[in-house]
Amino acid sequence: DAGITQSPRHKVTETGTPVTLRCHQTENHRYMYWYRQDPGHGLRLIHYSYGVKDTDKGEVSDGYSVSRSKTEDFLLTLESATSSQTSVYFCAISGGETQYFGPGTRLLVL
Amino acid sequence: DQQVKQNSPSLSVQEGRISILNCDYTNSMFDYFLWYKKYPAEGPTFLISISSIKDKNEDGRFTVFLNKSAKHLSLHIVPSQPGDSAVYFCAASVQTGANNLFFGTGTRLTVIP
Numbered sequence: 001d002a003g004i005t006q007s008p009r010h011k012v013t014e015t016g017t018p019v020t021l022r023c024h025q026t027e028n029h030r031y032m033y034w035y036r037q038d039p040g041h042g043l044r045l046i047h048y049s050y051g052v053k054d055t056d057k058g059e060v061s062d063g064y065s066v067s068r069s070k071t072e073d074f075l076l077t078l079e080s081a082t083s084s085q086t087s088v089y090f091c092a093i094s095g096g097e098t099q100y101f102g103p104g105t106r107l108l109v110l
Numbered sequence: 111d112q113q114v115k116q117n118s119p120s121l122s123v124q125e126g127r128i129s130i131l132n133c134d135y136t137n138s139m140f141d142y143f144l145w146y147k148k149y150p151a152e153g154p155t156f157l158i159s160i161s162s163i164k165d166k167n168e169d170g171r172f173t174v175f176l177n178k179s180a181k182h183l184s185l186h187i188v189p190s191q192p193g194d195s196a197v198y199f200c201a202a203s204v205q206t207g208a209n210n211l212f213f214g215t216g217t218r219l220t221v222i223p
Contacts, residue, residue: 004153031209042114042199042213043154050209058210090153097206098144101153 003027004102006091012108019078021105023091025071031094032074033058034066036087037104043090049074081109113137114202116214124222129187131217133200136181140202144211145174145185148197157198158185161206190221 003026013019023032031050035043035058045058047066055066063085065077078085086109092099115134123129133143141162146154160167160174160183167174173186187194200214 033209040215041112042116042215043201043211044213045210048209056209092153097142098156098159099211100156101146103153104151 004091004093004100006089006102006105008105009103010106012110013081014110015082016080019081019107019109021076021089021091021107023074023076023102025074025093027093027095028071029093029095030071031099032068033092033094033099034064034074034076035090035092035101036060036085037090038087046076046089081107083109085109112215113140114200114212114214116198116200116217118217119215120218120220122220122222123190125192126189129185129190129194129219129221131185131187131198131200131219133183133185133214134181135183135202135212137202137204137212138181139204140212142203142206142208143174143176143183144201144203145172146199146201147194148199148216154199187219190219192221192223195219195221 005024007022033048034046037043044060049055049068067075089105091102144159145157148154176183197216199216201211
């Protein structure tokens with residue numbers, strides 16, 4: 001298994017509060033990704049990073065920001081959580097051809 | 111707009127028989143295709159991939175077939191085992207290693223012992 005951990009694994013928060021999810025890798029891979037999984041949509045890319053301090057938007061980036069200050073850590077921030085951001089969030093890493101996924105964070109926004 | 115479609119939400123197969131999971135795509139620029147398997151409360155696990163220069167790729171019990179003219183790919187699992195019961199996602203990108211993977215909605219496979 002690729003060395004990817006996500007924290008927290010579960011979180012319940014209230015609308016309007018900020019939330020930060022963390023992805024940590026031990027593989028020293030250049031590329032890191034944040035996806036969300038929702039019924040009827042599969043997985044959709046939120047943001048990705050191609051190096052320290054280098055990030056770009058994905059398909060569903062509105063309402064999310066990311067930061068990568070170290071190779072091993074990629075943070076996803078919901079500045080002001082909304083109920084539509086209730087989802088399961090997956091981090092992925094890649095050193096080239098294939099993306100490998102973390103275990104996921106289940107977020108509930110009340 | 112879903113560019114990768116898995117039109118069968120679920121599939122049940124007897125143990126030992128063949129499982130065939132299907133995937134269609136609309137974007138003719140897609141050049142690289144992957145299948146992931148997902149168990150409950152876990153992240154997707156990479157299973158097998160194929161690039162558009164091939165029409166078949168095999169890895170043990172798993173074979174992926176690609177028909178570019180029909181914009182269709184399929185995953186064959188032979189023989190199916192109870193441990194194969196999971197949700198299978200098809201994904202596509204415009205090139206190998208591209209950052210944006212487009213996923214289908216998944217097919218839940220149940221292998222009946």
